[in-house]
Amino acid sequence: MWAFPFRLRPTYASKFLPKPGYSCVVLSTHALRINLDTREEETLLNFEVPVRSFTKLDGVKSEHALCVVSGNSNKNAIITRLVNRYAFLGDISSARITFNQIQKKDAYLWNSMLAAYVRRGSYNEALECYRQFLLSSDVQPDFYTFPPLLKACRSLSDGKRLHCMVLKLGYEVDVFVSASLVHLYSRNGLLDIARDIFDCMPLRDMGSWNAMLSGYCQNENAYEALDILYSIKSEGLKMDSVTICSVLPMVAQLNDVLSGLMIHVHIIKHGLEFDLFVNNALINMYAKLGHLADGQYIFDCMVTKDVVSWNSMIAACEQNNDPITACWLFRRMLSVGEKPDLLTMVSLASAVAQVNDSQSALVLHCYCTRRNWLSDGIVIGNAVMDMYAKLGNLNDAKKVFDCLPAKDVISWNTLITGYTQNGLASEALEAYWLMEKCEYVSPNHGTWVNVLPACAALGALKEGMRFHGLVTKNGLFADVFVGTCVVDMYGKCGRLDYAMSLFYKISRISTVPWNAMISCHGIHGHANQCVELFEEMLDAGVQPDYITFVSLLSACSHAGLLDKGKLYFQMMKEKCGLKPGLxxxxxxxxxxxxxxxxxxxxxxxxxxxxxxxxxxxxxxxxxxxxxxxxxxxxxxxxxxxxxxxxxxxxxxxxxxxxxxxxxxxxxxxxxxxxxxxxxxxxxxxxxxxxxxxxxxxxxxxxx
DNA sequence: CTAGGGTTAG
Incomplete structure (x- = not known):
């Protein structure tokens, strides 16, 4: 049995170094801070590293680093602190300049540089730094090297190579290292491997539990996630802010309002309601659950907000049919000096489309183009394209599409949807044929729910039948929406016999397939079949909705079924509690x-x-x-x-x-x-x- | 010097 390594967390001198209005003095045994106005001295902390020279660290520029280093015998200690300080300030180039000043680097210094890159999100640079670290044969990586490095691994193969290295050096016994491994595997969907490593850990801190839990949450394994939550509780541990941030999105996805409220109570009880991340997660959860007002309340109460808070609130309004507030929030965001980012624009594009404002659409497009965001990623390109398509401006949508640096299924689907929604069914099919020629994209559920209605609109039975074949081949016929689109296509193309037999093969728990079938019969003037289907639907215990009655009443009106029509209109109001629309x-x-x-x-x-x-x-x-x-x-x-x-x-x-x-x-x-x-x-x-x-x-x- | 968390079409 090996001893579990136990390390004290050092106090970071870097926290106390430069501060405006103060001068810092680093002595051999301790550091002082002098207030430049009052001349008051404040002892900061005792160093464990002896620093002989009298040093002023009054700024954060690299010149100062040079001045510190000159004539100092313990260069490494000072340099390392400076690198960390620069990393904390986000000034990665100064950190690198400082780092490069030392020829003989120790592991601590390498680790600091590595962590600086990872903190900035410069993952490739971090991996490159590690490679150089290995080449400088005089020092070995230590416990501190691996957690940030494992975070930097974007690809699983890099991660596996590092895992081997960890095993070779025997570092898997470290809590942080093994928790990072758990996270690496669960992030890549390999939950079984992650779980094995997790189960082998002799000691687990909150971070280890969270790593495992977030793995389950992000891979939609609600059952296992609940199990972990239960274990956390039985270990006598309490959910911390990170646990909550992992769990809330899952709660929203499961539409579990009660658990959401219980977690919110936990947050207030344990004083986590001032945590920025927790609040952002709460806004998102309430938005997804459709409780816009609760999200708004949290947002209004937040003292510090970051760009994610604003984005979440804008997205919340946009997704809950309040695009006007979304636009207003955007203006507020600008006026308080918060810089919008790419994801702000994604939500805003959708809001602009909803308020039908072509002028703003153009402004938004220009804003993104000026910042070069459209060539950066496809997400924003897809959003702008979707915005134009929703405004009915298919020309500009197509132009944006053509300029996309890469096209994914969503790009293609957005274009096809744009055509279908604007009644351009043959253009939609043409776009689909072009998509089919691209080897790297394969149509998904979102493609079929647009392409099949296009066939229905054109009466293109032959094409539709081919798509039916492809849908069956991909196993997507089982999807209620896709299945309904197939049924609808046959119905609209005049093959009510096929439509009917397929209708009985799909799941009929929701109103969707029933509505489609009733509408198809209505279009062909078969009012009696509509009425029969409607009665059958009631017998099956499916609650009719707004659309059901539109199809049913329209069938009655076309066939002149006056009494039946009146009856169903009454039924809708009285029995089903639906408010009739226009x-x-x-x-x-x-x-x-x-x-x-x-x-x-x-x-x-x-x-x-x-x-x-x-x-x-x-x-x-x-x-x-x-x-x-x-x-x-x-x-x-x-x-x-x-x-x-x-x-x-x-x-x-x-x-x-x-x-x-x-x-x-x-x-x-x-x-x-x-x-x-x-x-x-x-x-x-x-x-x-x-x-x-x-x-x-x-x-x-x-x- | 270390982990773990948030926003992306229909």
Missing amino acids: KHYGCMVDLLGRAGHLEEAYQFIKDMPIHPDASIWGAVLGACRVHGNAELGAFASERLFEVDSDNVGYYVLLSNIYASAGKWELIGDVPTVDYSEMKHQPGYIINQGFKNTCNCGIFLKRE
Whole structure:
């Protein structure tokens, strides 16, 4: 049995060195700090390293380092302290200059330089430094060398090589070294190896437990993570801030509000509520759980905020449908002097798209381009592209896409989604074909849920069938969304038989597949099948939602099932507790109108709790055209021109109503669009088209 | 001189 190494944590002299307004004096036995204003002296600490010379360390510039070193017999000790000080201040080049001044470096000095690189995130430089360390054959790496070095290993093969070195030198007995190994393996998903090392540790400090726990949390192993949490408790240890930061994202992912609240209580009970990381994690958790106000409260209470706090809050607003606040927070962030980073822009891009602000979109794009962020990583490029696509600006989205330094599945999916969402189904398929040619990207679930609807929109059955094959091959048919898209594609392409048989092969716990199937039957006018499916859905215990009723009511209106439609509308309000939206009211007006109950439809609109939009009045107008009610038609069109004066179709409808009622003199009263103002607008061509349609539609008929 | 933690499409 070997003895477990036990080391005291040294007090860091570097903490006490330079400070504005003070002069530091380092004596052989202790260090002094003199306040330059009051001349008061303060003893800082006793050094374990003898420093013979009288030294002033009043600044942090490298010249001072030189002045310290000159004539000092214990250069290594001073240099090492300076390297650490520079590392603490983030001045890596000064640290390196200072480091290079010593020819005969000891392990302590090498370790300091290594740690300085790792602290800055310069991992490759750290590994290079280690290589030089090994080459300088006179000294060996020690316990302190490996933990930062293992953190610097981005690739598993480097990590394994270091692991061998650790074993060769017998350093696996160190708590920090083995905890770093645990972390290395769990970060790379090799949880079994990590667990083996963890289990072999004879002593575990909080850091070891946290390393194992974060491994489980990040690899979505909730069960094992809980087990570790339980063990921590039974060892008599308490969750510290790091434990909490690992666990909170998992709590959010499991949508476990109760555990989240319990951890929040723990935080307050143990005085961790002032920890920056803990607060940031709490904001993120509450945002993911949809409790925006709680996140906002934490954010407002935070005394010190960093860029991550701002980013988290902006993302929280953006993800909880409050893009206006997200934009406002961004302005606040700038005004308090916090520098936005790449991830700020990722969230902001999404917020800008949600508020539909093309001007800001351009500004944001320029902001990122100026900082060269678009060539740095794909994440921000994808976000900017998505923003343009959501604003309907596919040209710029494509331009950003073409300029991306590398394209991943998300880039391709964003482009394809952009096309699909903007009704450009054939462009979406073309983009998919280009994607298929790239060997290094393979389509995923996000690809199929866009490509299949594109096929459905185009009626491209043959392509759709090919995609169905690929989906099955990749085992993605089992995914509810992908499976539903396949069913929907067959349904929309007219193969309701295939759609139905596949429908019964997918999981029908959620409303998604039911809605798709009901809508497909509705589109083909099979209202009775819709009703049957709906009843079946209720029998299966699936609670219908907003979309279910849109499909169902629209099927009823197309088939003229007046009573059924009314029944389901009541059912939605009373039994299902759903508040009808504009779409539902639209269906009902259409239903009443088509059945010729124009007065009832009008009464229905008057009783609506929400303001009717163009689609509602459009439905009335259409019904007036069919049933020849010129008076109500005129009234409806007045309302219509108030809300949507540019839509050509409505003018045509009104003209036709007058024409069929024989009221030719009124056709001149149909308001026309003032083209002079519209010449520069995208709708101009369409409106010009309207002029001809109106004339042809009416006057040819008369002759 | 050492670990462990946070934000990324649909």
